[in-house]
Amino acid sequence: MTDTTDPVPAAAGPIRVFLVDDHGLFRSGVRAELDRGVPDVEVVGEAGSVDEAVAAIRHLKPDVVLLDVHMPDGGGAEVLRKLRPELPDVVFLALSVSDAAEDVIAVIRAGARGYITKTISGRELADAVRRVHGGDAVFSPRLAGFVLDVFSDRPGAAPHGDPELDMLTRRERDVLRLLARGYAYKEIAGELFISVKTVETHVSSVLRKTQLSNRYELSRWASDRRLV
Amino acid sequence: MERRPLLRRRNGRFIAGVAGGVADHLGVNVLWVRAVLVALLLLNATGLIAYALLWIFVRQEPAETGRVMGRNERQQALGLLALAAAVGLAGAALDNSVVSWIAGPLGVTAVGAAVVWQEADQSQRRRWAAGARSGVLAGGRQAWLRILSGAVFVAAGITVFLVGNLQLGQVQFAVLAVIATLVGVAVITVPWWLKLVRDLGEERHQRIVEAERAEIAAHLHDSVLQTLALIQRQSDQPREVQRLARGQERELRNWLYGPTGYGRASMSEPGKAAGLADAITTAAAEVEDTYAIDVRPVVVGDHPLDDDLRAVVLAAREAMVNAAKHSGVAEISVYVEVEEGEAHVFVRDRGVGFDPDAVSADRHGLADSVHARMERHGGTVRLRSTPGEGTEVHLSMPIDGAGGTAAEQPVQEEAST
Numbered sequence: 001m002t003d004t005t006d007p008v009p010a011a012a013g014p015i016r017v018f019l020v021d022d023h024g025l026f027r028s029g030v031r032a033e034l035d036r037g038v039p040d041v042e043v044v045g046e047a048g049s050v051d052e053a054v055a056a057i058r059h060l061k062p063d064v065v066l067l068d069v070h071m072p073d074g075g076g077a078e079v080l081r082k083l084r085p086e087l088p089d090v091v092f093l094a095l096s097v098s099d100a101a102e103d104v105i106a107v108i109r110a111g112a113r114g115y116i117t118k119t120i121s122g123r124e125l126a127d128a129v130r131r132v133h134g135g136d137a138v139f140s141p142r143l144a145g146f147v148l149d150v151f152s153d154r155p156g157a158a159p160h161g162d163p164e165l166d167m168l169t170r171r172e173r174d175v176l177r178l179l180a181r182g183y184a185y186k187e188i189a190g191e192l193f194i195s196v197k198t199v200e201t202h203v204s205s206v207l208r209k210t211q212l213s214n215r216y217e218l219s220r221w222a223s224d225r226r227l228v
Numbered sequence: 229m230e231r232r233p234l235l236r237r238r239n240g241r242f243i244a245g246v247a248g249g250v251a252d253h254l255g256v257n258v259l260w261v262r263a264v265l266v267a268l269l270l271l272n273a274t275g276l277i278a279y280a281l282l283w284i285f286v287r288q289e290p291a292e293t294g295r296v297m298g299r300n301e302r303q304q305a306l307g308l309l310a311l312a313a314a315v316g317l318a319g320a321a322l323d324n325s326v327v328s329w330i331a332g333p334l335g336v337t338a339v340g341a342a343v344v345w346q347e348a349d350q351s352q353r354r355r356w357a358a359g360a361r362s363g364v365l366a367g368g369r370q371a372w373l374r375i376l377s378g379a380v381f382v383a384a385g386i387t388v389f390l391v392g393n394l395q396l397g398q399v400q401f402a403v404l405a406v407i408a409t410l411v412g413v414a415v416i417t418v419p420w421w422l423k424l425v426r427d428l429g430e431e432r433h434q435r436i437v438e439a440e441r442a443e444i445a446a447h448l449h450d451s452v453l454q455t456l457a458l459i460q461r462q463s464d465q466p467r468e469v470q471r472l473a474r475g476q477e478r479e480l481r482n483w484l485y486g487p488t489g490y491g492r493a494s495m496s497e498p499g500k501a502a503g504l505a506d507a508i509t510t511a512a513a514e515v516e517d518t519y520a521i522d523v524r525p526v527v528v529g530d531h532p533l534d535d536d537l538r539a540v541v542l543a544a545r546e547a548m549v550n551a552a553k554h555s556g557v558a559e560i561s562v563y564v565e566v567e568e569g570e571a572h573v574f575v576r577d578r579g580v581g582f583d584p585d586a587v588s589a590d591r592h593g594l595a596d597s598v599h600a601r602m603e604r605h606g607g608t609v610r611l612r613s614t615p616g617e618g619t620e621v622h623l624s625m626p627i628d629g630a631g632g633t634a635a636e637q638p639v640q641e642e643a644s645t
Contacts, residue, residue: 119522141524141526141561141563142524142526144526145526145527145528145563148528148565149528149529152528152529177563177565180526180528180563180565181526181561181563181574181576181620182524182561182563182576182578183576
């Protein structure tokens with residue numbers, strides 16, 4: 001993941017980022033990391049609860065919101081539900097320590113453009129922020145694994161109705177597999193002999209399918225099958 | 229619209245708050261509920277029985293609400309009650325046997341029961357207010373008086389009913405008198421029985437919550453607190469701190485979300501415990517602990533372990549160890565995918581890499597324990613490494629469908645990558 005693939009023009013000014021997490025320690029850690037080494041990302045505010053976050057994001061209209069999945073009063077999914085309809089331009093990137101498939105898929109389906117774990121390094125976090133701001137999706141290897149599992153055609157898998165939404169194309173599956181293997185977009189592009197832009201298109205399309213497919217309540221199904 | 233739970237009104241009630249509670253629950257005007265109850269009186273006193281049953285089985289609102297009954301509403305309720313009495317008398321005059329009993333002696337019994345139950349409600353309220361755990365009776369002499377008068381009403385009503393409606397010999401009369409006494413006592417003591425049952429349920433609930441909390445506390449103490457103590461003592465050794473933190477994170481995750489974990493205790497499937505996914509995850513954990521690096525396995529699908537897959541796990545473990553020892557980076561990606569007919573494991577690092585054609589002497593581990601082992605079991609190994617960019621080991625092993633998750637699978641249109 002190098003800056004050469006950064007789709008955001010450098011002249012656009014710093015990306016305004018808002019932090020939502022109920023752990024103050026984690027917020028200050030992320031803020032310090034982003035403020036220190038990343039000139040094109042600026043933390044414009046932070047909030048520790050759902051209500052606070054909703055009010056502040058409405059007021060500040062940041063470019064990207066880093067959203068904790070687990071918070072009291074409904075967590076990240078609740079913030080998304082309240083803000084997505086009225087602020088379609090604000091991009092949400094989910095951040096979690098949880099490995100539970102139902103949590104992850106719930107925020108993705110609520111409208112987050114990506115999911116990363118909190119153990120991510122500051123450099124990778126900045127890169128993920130740039131990427132979602134540029135309109136792409138960000139999948140951690142684990143999320144890629146979940147999605148592959150949900151869309152698998154193993155016996156006992158959820159049946160599919162609309163093939164347009166409920167099945168991954170072969171290329172999308174290939175891209176997801178490489179993501180799950182820990183490949184960066186550029187490496188995937190090299191591996192599959194396609195451009196980075198095409199990789200991004202595939203990932204965005206997978207994200208859309210994950211959000212819209214009715215494959216029998218993806219999230220519940222995933223948790224029932226213990227895909228964690 | 230979210231429906232309120234059915235709870236009897238505590239404030240702003242006329243008799244026991246039943247009609248108000250039903251109205252709140254259904255979202256209608258309380259007047260309608262009262263009217264329906266009175267109308268039901270005509271159908272063999274169904275309204276009265278319904279009211280009594282609701283009074284017994286529906287709990288009162290737990291907290292004061294500050295609702296007040298307006299003068300209008302009180303007048304309407306009084307009017308309806310008068311109407312109910314008139315209906316009862318009319319029914320008696322028309323010789324509807326049930327209604328005529330209600331209008332007469334059984335009505336007296338009902339009033340007596342109402343007085344006693346009302347008192348029980350009141351004392352419950354006082355008890356909640358005081359936070360005391362004394363019995364149902366907490367109202368002093370007045371309460372006793374009220375209960376006594378209620379009991380007298382109940383007894384008198386039942387006696388008159390018996391005497392007025394039955395002409396019996398001495399023996400039958402004695403038997404009936406005993407039964408009538410028992411019924412009377414039962415009617416009067418309803419609130420006490422209810423309290424007993426509810427207290428028991430509440431206590432059991434408390435005990436379960438308590439046990440749960442104790443279990444969590446014990447677990448956190450044994451694991452997290454111990455690890456935090458260790459971390460504080462070794463804060464000058466970042467590698468060791470990281471190893472401890474990762475190990476603890478993994479253990480806690482497993483406890484919370486794992487197959488036999490705390491969050492999924494009800495869904496344990498013994499057959500699944502020995503699957504490929506678990507074995508790889510365990511191997512990754514061991515490597516992590518031994519070499520103080522990050523190994524993050526991503527697993528898609530699962531298959532019960534057989535000899536072939538056990539070889540895959542061992543080979544994958546060896547590949548992880550190699551990566552941990554030689555790659556020079558602190559993170560290894562492991563990806564496992566079980567498809568129909570084949571299992572794949574990818575072990576990848578972004579480390580120094582090497583030239584596979586010029587394998588140095590210390591890489592014999594790869595030849596012996598990875599290549600040879602996989603080939604013995606009919607699997608294949610593909611190795612890709614570029615100096616400076618990292619190494620990826622791809623293990624694949626055919627699996628027989630029997631008993632696996634990949635059984636009876638229509639052929640997919642795509643080949644494996």
